Structure formats: C-alpha cells, structure tokens
Amino acid sequence: xxxxxxxxxxxxxxxxxxxxxxxxxxxxxxxxxxxxxxxxxxxxxxxxxxxxxxxxxxxxxxxxxxxxxxxxxxxxxxxxxxxxxxxxxx
Numbered sequence: 001x002x003x004x005x006x007x008x009x010x011x012x013x014x015x016x017x018x019x020x021x022x023x024x025x026x027x028x029x030x031x032x033x034x035x036x037x038x039x040x041x042x043x044x045x046x047x048x049x050x051x052x053x054x055x056x057x058x059x060x061x062x063x064x065x066x067x068x069x070x071x072x073x074x075x076x077x078x079x080x081x082x083x084x085x086x087x088x089x090x
Contacts, residue, residue, distance in 0.1 A: 013048040064088055
C-alpha cells in the first residue's frame, strides 16, 4: 500500500511541476490535500525537481548524414540518436 501512495504522490507532483505550478502551491497541495507533513512534502518536491531536470536536460549533437548540429534530449537512447551510425543503419 505504501508503495502505491508514494508513486501516486510522485506522479501528482510531477504533473504539477510540468504544468508550471509554484513550489508554494505544490507544498500546500501535498500538506492539505494529501495529508503529508511539511518535511515529507519538501522531500517529495526536491526529488521531483531533480527528476524533472533530468527529463528535460538536452544536449547538442552533430547529425551524421547532414553535419548539422541538432538538440536532442540527453536521455535519448543510442539507437535513436542521429549522431550515431546505428541510427542510420536501421
């Protein structure tokens, strides 16, 4: 049961962050609607911010065929990266 609650809190916070909600609003929602203590709510918010930063981190790579630089997500798999030969050999 606890794992489900933890996962639902993380998803809830991630959705609020993606929608651009302020940290104060998110903390208020977690404390009042979900009944979390302030320290736990802050911890969830901190972890969710770190996850969001990793999800949105980008890098610039050079397209192997055109030579142009493009921006892709840093989490893009090797096979989906146009700067790699594996991408073009599929």
